[in-house]
Amino acid sequence: MSFQQNQRYQYNFPTSIRFGRGVIDELGPHLKEQGLKRVLLVSDPGLVKLPVFERVISQIKASGVLVEVFSEIAKNPVKSNVLAGVAHFHKSQCDSIVGFGGGASMDVARAIALKTHHELDLFEYDDAMGGDRFVTGPVPYFVTVPTTSGTGSEVGRSTVISDDTTHEKKILFSPKLMAKKVFADPELTMGLPAMVTATTGMDALTHCVEAYLAKSYSPLCDGVALEGIRLISRSLETATHAPTIESRADMMMGALMGAAAFQKGLGIVHSLAHPLSTVVDMHHGLANAVMIPFGMEFNLPVSGERMRTIASTIGIPNPSAEGFVAWLRELNRKLGIPASLKELKVHENHIARLSDLAILDPCHGSNERPVTRADFETIYKRALA
Numbered sequence: 001m002s003f004q005q006n007q008r009y010q011y012n013f014p015t016s017i018r019f020g021r022g023v024i025d026e027l028g029p030h031l032k033e034q035g036l037k038r039v040l041l042v043s044d045p046g047l048v049k050l051p052v053f054e055r056v057i058s059q060i061k062a063s064g065v066l067v068e069v070f071s072e073i074a075k076n077p078v079k080s081n082v083l084a085g086v087a088h089f090h091k092s093q094c095d096s097i098v099g100f101g102g103g104a105s106m107d108v109a110r111a112i113a114l115k116t117h118h119e120l121d122l123f124e125y126d127d128a129m130g131g132d133r134f135v136t137g138p139v140p141y142f143v144t145v146p147t148t149s150g151t152g153s154e155v156g157r158s159t160v161i162s163d164d165t166t167h168e169k170k171i172l173f174s175p176k177l178m179a180k181k182v183f184a185d186p187e188l189t190m191g192l193p194a195m196v197t198a199t200t201g202m203d204a205l206t207h208c209v210e211a212y213l214a215k216s217y218s219p220l221c222d223g224v225a226l227e228g229i230r231l232i233s234r235s236l237e238t239a240t241h242a243p244t245i246e247s248r249a250d251m252m253m254g255a256l257m258g259a260a261a262f263q264k265g266l267g268i269v270h271s272l273a274h275p276l277s278t279v280v281d282m283h284h285g286l287a288n289a290v291m292i293p294f295g296m297e298f299n300l301p302v303s304g305e306r307m308r309t310i311a312s313t314i315g316i317p318n319p320s321a322e323g324f325v326a327w328l329r330e331l332n333r334k335l336g337i338p339a340s341l342k343e344l345k346v347h348e349n350h351i352a353r354l355s356d357l358a359i360l361d362p363c364h365g366s367n368e369r370p371v372t373r374a375d376f377e378t379i380y381k382r383a384l385a
């Protein structure tokens, strides 16, 4: 969308990021410099068993800061995880929080940071109900350390937590929940398995693509999104099949850039993907990867010009919007990602429920081409063929 004379705009790009090989070694000294005494390190149960975790704990301790570990978190974090983390924080008299890991660790760490000094029920802070207005109290010093390159939630301001019984997802949001410092060290991602690299990387790519196509006016986000697309497109295959530190750095930067850019909005692909996680428990990145060619095909009649710019940014020999869609299909094939939902336990009888959820999803609100429930049904059917 072009500049609108009668509109005023708000952009936010303030996160302080340390980026590069070995920046993880600055974490302990940084906490010490802030005058912190005891940090709650929030991570997931798989990560705490890896040697890198021990390395991080030792260097924080070596800086003279005490460490408490909290890792009782589900793959899709639930409210009871957050409350247990808050209890741990208070019981052990921590003064700061580090979210260390992928999206789930970040979400729980950020929600603990919110709840520590806020007395209302956690879901009273639900952004959909205007809960951000209650985020008025102090938030402990909060640092994020990503170990995957996908969600980019290390630079985000929101967290997604589910209800333990209904599994309903709530988004808690406040600018106060942004990390004070991000330590993004691509070396931490060197050992990620190929499929995790591919699917989280496709999530990051989808963020950049959808942000670039989103219809609001934000040249700042457009620039960030396009460069993110360039970095990811040149490195995702290498990072997946024969990782180098350079390709891992591109992916980590691309993920950060995608999350910074999608403050502009997302689009149809995320609205197609979210119901697949709810209905058949599909990994978020995998769902985006499978659906992005279909979502882009739908966008062709309206977003063709912007897609041509993406195609030339990637360096497709014959840069056209259709060429970009074909490139996405080919990329999925090279990454070992299925071309159809049929291979992913989705059946014809799921389509009605998927379409009901997709039309309610807020992401397609910023898609340039308006989407109806019937459109979602047609797209799911095509993806299932």
Ligand SMILES: [Fe+2]
Residues within 6 Å of the ligand: 151, 203, 207, 270, 284, 288
């Ligand atoms: Fe995403």
